Amino acid sequence: MSDRNDHRTTEGAGRVSTEKSTATASDAAGAEAPLLELRDLHVFYGAIEALKGINLSVRTGEVVALLGANGAGKSTTLQTASGMIAPRQGGVLLHGERVDGIASHELVRFGIGHVPEGRRVFARMSVLENLHMGAYRFKRPDPRDLERVFHLFPRLAERRKQVAGTLSGGEQQMLAIGRALMGKPELLLLDEPSMGLAPLIVQQIFDILKEINEQGTTLLLVEQNASRALQLANRGYVLETGEMVMEGPAGELLADPRIRAAYLGEHVEAEHS
Amino acid sequence: MTAIDNTSTTGAPGPTGSKRAAEAARLRRTAWYSHPRFKRLVALMGVALVGAQVTGEQGTNRDIFHALRENMTGPGLWLWVGACLLIWVVREFLRAPVANAWSTARRAGTGPAERARTVWRRDPRLRMLALTALLVFLVVLPFLVSRHWQQVLVDQIAIYVLLAIGLNVVVGWAGMLDLGFIAFFAIGAYSAAFWTGSLPVAPPFELNNFAVIPIAVITCLVAGVLLGAPTLRLRGDYLAIVTLGFHEIVYLMAKNWVEFTGGTRGASVDRFSIDLGFFSYQWGLDPRPYYWLQLGFIVALLVLFIRLEHSRVGRAWTAIREDEVAAAATGVDTVRFKLLAFAIGASTSGVAGVVYASKLGFINSEFFIVLFSVLVLSYVIFGGMGSIPGVLLGTAILIWLPEFLRDTVPAQDRYMYLGALLVIMMIYRPQGLWPSRRRVRELHMAEEGTATRAMPAAGGRPATTGGDTPS
Ligand SMILES: Nc1ncnc2c1ncn2[C@@H]1O[C@H](COP(=O)(O)OP(=O)(O)OP(=O)(O)O)[C@@H](O)[C@H]1O
Ligand SMILES: [Mg+2]
Numbered sequence: 001m002s003d004r005n006d007h008r009t010t011e012g013a014g015r016v017s018t019e020k021s022t023a024t025a026s027d028a029a030g031a032e033a034p035l036l037e038l039r040d041l042h043v044f045y046g047a048i049e050a051l052k053g054i055n056l057s058v059r060t061g062e063v064v065a066l067l068g069a070n071g072a073g074k075s076t077t078l079q080t081a082s083g084m085i086a087p088r089q090g091g092v093l094l095h096g097e098r099v100d101g102i103a104s105h106e107l108v109r110f111g112i113g114h115v116p117e118g119r120r121v122f123a124r125m126s127v128l129e130n131l132h133m134g135a136y137r138f139k140r141p142d143p144r145d146l147e148r149v150f151h152l153f154p155r156l157a158e159r160r161k162q163v164a165g166t167l168s169g170g171e172q173q174m175l176a177i178g179r180a181l182m183g184k185p186e187l188l189l190l191d192e193p194s195m196g197l198a199p200l201i202v203q204q205i206f207d208i209l210k211e212i213n214e215q216g217t218t219l220l221l222v223e224q225n226a227s228r229a230l231q232l233a234n235r236g237y238v239l240e241t242g243e244m245v246m247e248g249p250a251g252e253l254l255a256d257p258r259i260r261a262a263y264l265g266e267h268v269e270a271e272h273s
Numbered sequence: 274m275t276a277i278d279n280t281s282t283t284g285a286p287g288p289t290g291s292k293r294a295a296e297a298a299r300l301r302r303t304a305w306y307s308h309p310r311f312k313r314l315v316a317l318m319g320v321a322l323v324g325a326q327v328t329g330e331q332g333t334n335r336d337i338f339h340a341l342r343e344n345m346t347g348p349g350l351w352l353w354v355g356a357c358l359l360i361w362v363v364r365e366f367l368r369a370p371v372a373n374a375w376s377t378a379r380r381a382g383t384g385p386a387e388r389a390r391t392v393w394r395r396d397p398r399l400r401m402l403a404l405t406a407l408l409v410f411l412v413v414l415p416f417l418v419s420r421h422w423q424q425v426l427v428d429q430i431a432i433y434v435l436l437a438i439g440l441n442v443v444v445g446w447a448g449m450l451d452l453g454f455i456a457f458f459a460i461g462a463y464s465a466a467f468w469t470g471s472l473p474v475a476p477p478f479e480l481n482n483f484a485v486i487p488i489a490v491i492t493c494l495v496a497g498v499l500l501g502a503p504t505l506r507l508r509g510d511y512l513a514i515v516t517l518g519f520h521e522i523v524y525l526m527a528k529n530w531v532e533f534t535g536g537t538r539g540a541s542v543d544r545f546s547i548d549l550g551f552f553s554y555q556w557g558l559d560p561r562p563y564y565w566l567q568l569g570f571i572v573a574l575l576v577l578f579i580r581l582e583h584s585r586v587g588r589a590w591t592a593i594r595e596d597e598v599a600a601a602a603t604g605v606d607t608v609r610f611k612l613l614a615f616a617i618g619a620s621t622s623g624v625a626g627v628v629y630a631s632k633l634g635f636i637n638s639e640f641f642i643v644l645f646s647v648l649v650l651s652y653v654i655f656g657g658m659g660s661i662p663g664v665l666l667g668t669a670i671l672i673w674l675p676e677f678l679r680d681t682v683p684a685q686d687r688y689m690y691l692g693a694l695l696v697i698m699m700i701y702r703p704q705g706l707w708p709s710r711r712r713v714r715e716l717h718m719a720e721e722g723t724a725t726r727a728m729p730a731a732g733g734r735p736a737t738t739g740g741d742t743p744s
Pocket of ligand 1: 045050073074117
């Protein structure tokens, strides 16, 4: 955490103002800019290059899946998009505006919600307090948002007084998503929402993600469960050791033999048994 | 429960067949003495021994075993052992009926304590009344105690309470371990000395002690931010070391920069005084006026801090303490709020330093050794991190105890009993004397074995004990 922040303050801050003008110019010239665009992104952990110049875009209203093996750099991509890590080179654009170098807590106000890997609920706060924290950027939480979350996740409504750390893994995941929704995100970044959950709960979560998307939130989804993710998504990307090796409509990826071999083989069989 | 854990840890290659069964049986069998009931008995016997030693004959320099021999054979020991046995028997064997009656009363909400509690919760006027009564009691307290205890109240309890409520913001609320807290106390004290013209170096203009307070606050804020800005990104243990180092720098400057601070020889400081033209007052040797002044500071700061805790700032601190990454992801500026907590703690410590120097009328570098940082931290932990009533109570009790023991045991032994109390407390009540609601939750979670699940990715330190150092 510490040196990432340092990167941000030393490398990022200056660039935003200088290159903003060019970004807006291209925005005015071209058609409408995608909601999120990652342009030639290079991210380093010390001397290790975790992302080697990747490009990715998410248009308003879409669901985009990001697939890849362990350690491919998926989480790094999401963390860069939400401002937790600053790229050494390349840009993160939101509606065509450069936003890399802006701290993550500020980016929340730009409408980016991040459900981090491993849920990370506030273990000693109650469910309700967690949800209220999710709306931290507002003076007070919007009761309609709360209602919406409880409607999406009735389990959370039942357990609103329970301490979050005592929730089951699936419930914690629901809480993590609900907490992010409380901040009224335009774009929700989800890092492996199905990690460690039973198939039935995974199905529930994906159904709810679909509903969230239909209600107007754009989703960028990192998943190991490639078949489920591609069924939900409009488009998909495949990342391999820091490089984007494939992209295309979700249906095509789902049919692609290379994808089937690399990411689906196991999953498909597992689901049939 | 423990037995099952044991078998799972010895699992790996494992013995086979009947050997494995025998091994499992051995590990599952709980020895009688490890039953919690007998652990409690042993603890109580320990209490009896210590109690007999405290209340009995005290040692002499000629024969170090004199006191032990006298006390461990005399009737005092049997009195203590008998009393503790009685407590144990009542607790272990006559407990069920008592507990039953208690819990049914609680569930029905008819018990006297329960009824009082609901009334207390429902009626804010009652709470105000109680607080006012407490305040009145605290105001008249110096009239009720001897001169010696007035001194204790002013020189120790009030000063340490000021320090403890400041440290509580840093440790209890923002969850940062600060071991250099007394450095800011020193900065405050030397600010008072400098600006009242008491140090070997003359200030540009002399100020009244009260006017020094804002200056000391600003000095400590600046020092706190200078130290905090680069280091608050560090976590737990690292921050503790950095603050410790900072304390050492400040302390050595106070000690060795003799031409500025007076070093170990010290410097005398003017006492508090007011001169408003039509009204003037000079604080002198009577401790009581200082006490009321300190009480004013404490109450003012408490009102401020409690308001802060219940605001967005307090919620941000809680979130940071729980999970910094998640806090940032929900829009909390973690660095800024940590810096804020650190600066608030530092300036509170600075105020305490000014008050301390202006009361004693003399300071030297040895007033600011690192031991005092540790003491303040232990007061906060003993009382209950993050809980204002706990911190106040904890500080008062831990300062009262050695003073009280002064009459019964040799002076140099007093801190040994304090240490024993701390050890016992951390074993049997790690959440502190009067814990905050969240600490209680934490402990319940640990008891139910869910704490490890609660933080899967938080870096492997399960929240099992409330007394654990915050990270
Ligand atoms: N803080 C860090 N310091 C150093 N290296 C890191 C750090 N975080 C990630 N990495 C490295 O960067 C690479 C990409 O990691 P990342 O977490 O983005 O992978 P991932 O695709 O999310 O994998 P998984 O599916 O296992 O979650 C890995 O090689 C990892 O070891
Ligand atoms: Mg990952």
